[in-house]
Amino acid sequence: MKLNPGQIFLAAFLVNNIILMRFIGLCPFFGVSTSVSTSIGMSAAVLFVMLLASWVSWVLYHAMLLPLGLVFLRTAVFILVIAALVQFVEMFLKRYIRNLYSAMGIYLPLITTNCAILAVTFFNINYNFNLLQATVFALGTAAGFALAIILFAAIRERLDDAPISPAFKGYPIAFIGAALVSLAFMGFTALFGIS
Amino acid sequence: MDWSLIIKSLVTLGGLGLILGVILLIASIKLAVKVDEREARIRSVLPGANCGACGYPGCDGYAAAIAAGKAPLNSCSVGGPEVARKIGEIMGQEVTAAEPKVAVLICRGGKNEAPLRFQYKGAQNCRQAALLLGGPKACIYGCVGFGHCVTVCPVQAIRMGENRLPIIDERKCIGCGRCVTECPKGTLTLIPRRKLIYLACVSHDRGRAVKEVCSVGCIACGLCTRVCPVGALRMENNLPVMDFQKCIDCGICAHKCPTKSFIDRAPGRPKASINPRCTGCGECVKVCQFKAIEGEPGKQHRVIPEKCIGCGQCVLVCPVKAIDLVGALGHSVKTI
Incomplete structure (x- = not known):
């Protein structure tokens, strides 16, 4: 099925939500979702890095790896380039856009080598997206990540004060909650999807 | 064995790594941010508790504000006079140290003294409990007793006692005032560390209205204002207000108070x-x-x-x- 950009965005945002449907990027999902404010900062950093990584990896793949016949090197090359790029961007922001740096500075290095970022670059290639489609897909995925993590942070803020038995306090109840949210999102699969 | 492929991949990956490394090296030199070296030195003498008592986000924020000349040098209540003096040396200015303070609970109504109005089953958090009709305690002014102050204390100086009132360890307390701002009822306050006597009640009711909801609440009789030999107490909105400048810590008010609403911090007299x-x-x-x-x-x-x-x-x-x-x-x- 051929998808238009709008459908790609919606698919990445809801139907194939990277956290709740693909179970990728679970470490920031649980690690940074303790409060809404930190999860918003994390989401902004993810959006930023995901977009950059998609562009760079797409160009690298089509301009270098494919012509040279080195497709099997993509994992190493992507990680290397994304890590270096984020390092560079961090320095650039620190120097020239101080406000943006202090808003998401600490989350940038955290997200650099996250599996969610790498997964998006691979999906772009596996689905044979062109650059526009890849951009839309990255945007949708980042938005989906933000939706999941901010939603979940709000739930966890409530869980903190709820009278929960000691055995379930903290991560156990968070995992149970995540499973329930994930179940809810499975309802979207009947719509359409990228597969 | 396809040697050319191996060499090709080695060159590609190695070359890519080398180029990126050089770019990052150049960038780290060109884009280096010049930090005021005084800022780093001030940061090194600050206690590092990141409590926010100075009004800046953490010790880093305060150090940056001092170096930029925007903050007073003696705002660090944790470090006290010693740190203020060191900062003064770095900045080349004379400083007068801020008076060290300590947080105290100004409510004595534990579960035995202050009865409940209703059974509360909601979120076990002071701020949420206080939103529901002012909390489950019959006295709507007093400590709610779910220990929000315990969670916000940056140095773990507060723990909950048997009677559901927080106990503050004065040796650990750094006087940052985080608990004071976070308490939904305002039942915590900062007093000068050297002062010994303080009123431990926040009820603005008087007489029977207080007696009915708490056995140790101030009934606003005003006796303390009359017995004080230096006139450091005056009644304001049904509570005696202490002027710590005038108070001589004699302890007469604490011993005369019929409801024992004052607390004497002196270990012995x-x-x-x-x-x-x-x-x-x-x-x-x-x-x-x-x-x-x-x-x-x-x-x-x-x-x-x-x-x-x-x-x-x-x-x-x-x-x-x-x-x-x-x-x-x-x-x-x-x-x-």
Whole structure:
């Protein structure tokens, strides 16, 4: 099925939500979702890095790896380039856009080598997206990540004060909650999807 | 074995790594942010508790603000005079240290003293409990008792006691005031660390209205304002307000208070003792508010130790300096 950009965005945002449907990027999902404010900062950093990584990896793949016949090197090359790029961007922001740096500075290095970022670059290639489609897909995925993590942070803020038995306090109840949210999102699969 | 492929991949990956490394190296030199070196030095003398008592986000924020000349040098209540002096040296300025403070709970209504109005089953958090009709306690002014202060204390100086009131460890408390701002009821406050007496009630009700909801609440009788020898207390909105500048820590208000709403932080109090120089003039008998001195006129008086609280008022009025305060610390005779 051929998808238009709008459908790609919606698919990445809801139907194939990277956290709740693909179970990728679970470490920031649980690690940074303790409060809404930190999860918003994390989401902004993810959006930023995901977009950059998609562009760079797409160009690298089509301009270098494919012509040279080195497709099997993509994992190493992507990680290397994304890590270096984020390092560079961090320095650039620190120097020239101080406000943006202090808003998401600490989350940038955290997200650099996250599996969610790498997964998006691979999906772009596996689905044979062109650059526009890849951009839309990255945007949708980042938005989906933000939706999941901010939603979940709000739930966890409530869980903190709820009278929960000691055995379930903290991560156990968070995992149970995540499973329930994930179940809810499975309802979207009947719509359409990228597969 | 396809050697050309191996070489090709080695060159590609290695070359890519090398180029990126060089770019990052150049960038780290070109884009280096010049940090005021005084900022780093100020940061190194700050305590690093990141408590926010200075009003800046953490010690880094405060150090940056000082280096930029935007912050006063003595705002760090944790470091106290020592840190203020070091910052002054770095900045080349004279500083007067801020008075060290300590957080105290100004509510004594635990589960035995202050009954509940209703059973609360909601979120176990002071701020949420306080939103529901002012909390489950019958006294709507008092401590809610779910220990929000315990969670916000950056140095773990607060724990919950048996009676569902927080207990503050004064040795650990750094006086940052985080608990004071976070408490939904305002039942915590900062007092100067050297002061010993404070009122531990926040109820603005009076008389029976207080008695019905708490056995240790201030009933606004105003006795303390009348017995205070230096006029440091005045009634305001049904609560005595203490002027810490005037207070001499004599402890008379704490012992006279009918509801025991004052707290005396002194570990122990001295007792008055009358030596043979006494002429028996009786001035001390008149001034003593606790009837702790007895004796016939013209003869040497004596102190009843069980009644004396060591306030030192008799020492001040004795015309022949025949009275000494002896025994436990708390304050010395000189401060009176």
